[in-house]
Amino acid sequence: MNQEKEKYQQQILFNEGPDLSKLADDADNQPENQVILPEAAWQPIDEVFDDAAVEIKVTKPRWLWRIAAASLSVAVVYELIDFVITGFATSPIITSIYSIFFSAIVGISGLSLLKEFRGLRQFNQQSKMQSKAKQLLNNEIVFDAQEFCQKISKNLPVDDVFEQEESFQQNISSELSEQEILSLYSKLVLSKVDDKALAQVAKFSTEAVVLVAVSPVAIIDMMLLMWRNLRMLDKVAGLYGVRLGYWSRVRLIKQVFTNMIYASASEIIADVGLEMLGVDTLGRLSTRAAQGLGAGMLTARLGLRTINLCRPVPFVDKQPGISQVRQQVIGQVKSLLSSKGVPPGPSNK
Secondary structure (H helix, E strand, O other), rough: HHHHHHHHHHHHOOOOOOHHHHHHHHHOOOOOOOOOHHHHHHOHHHHHHHHHHHOOOOOOHHHHHHHHHHHHHHHHHHHHHHHHHHHHHHOOHHHHHHHHHHHHHHHHHHHHHHHHHHHHHHHHHHHHHHHHHHHHHHOOOOOOOHHHHHHHHHHHOOOHHHHHHHHHHOOOOOOHHHHHHHHHHHHHHHHHOOOOOOHHHHHHHHHHHHHHHHOHHHHHHHHHHHHHHHHHHHHHHOOOOOOOOOHHHHHHHHHHHHHOOOOOOOHHHHHHHHHHHHHHOOOOOOOOHHHHHHHHHHHHHHHHHHHHOOOOOOOOOOOHHHHHHHHHHHHHHHHHHHHHHOOOOOOOO
């Protein structure tokens, strides 16, 4: 009895029905030239959704901040008007004093904001002009180079480049391409500004050498260097027609240090080698003089990066390096020491 029951169960488990047999026959009768997809074509559903989610950019609701700022401004103005009306009715003298005081604060703040806005806008325009000139020199875009040069000349100090501007206008011909016109302007006009900018950088670098050499306290060195370096940024930027405000100066300093951090390794090695030569020259006199030269070379690097960022047209030929500034700084420091009666150190042979 048990054997017949087990046989019956096996027949139920392993006996294929007519539907399964039909499906197996249909699979055998399928054509052989089937399309087989590679494994790379099969992607999990989660990965596809993740890629699509990455491409979606989340936009911040800036209109909320604008509405909040507008509401706050309206509330402040309403309170001021109500304060003035109520105050003149009760105590006009005190209210007049407060009104004059607040008007002076508002006027000074408004002028400062306007100056900052103009400085930041001018610095952004200078950066856009430099990018546009770079694209023209690389044959990426084409535009009227002569008109572009005239816009640059309007921002430059007129007395400094008047003769160079006339020489540039005389050398322009119809045979020159737009790239050649821009290169000619860079060599004839902007090179004069470059010389003055390099002279300013050498001057402030020499001051850094002397200030650090005579200063006895490190914190005083830092404060003096910061003050003179900010002054140098204003001078160099002004030569290229850029009037810096607070925020534009902050942005320029940020770009300068970012540019210095990502400088090429070969350039850094060359600069360090030149600095070591200068330290060996002045280190014979005193350790403070050698430290001052290191601070001067750092100021020189800062000034050179500022020139590269503020120049409206990128350098066509080789851009000025720290070796040019270093020679001027060493010469000026030696002349100062000789004028004070300090004999120069022995030269290396």
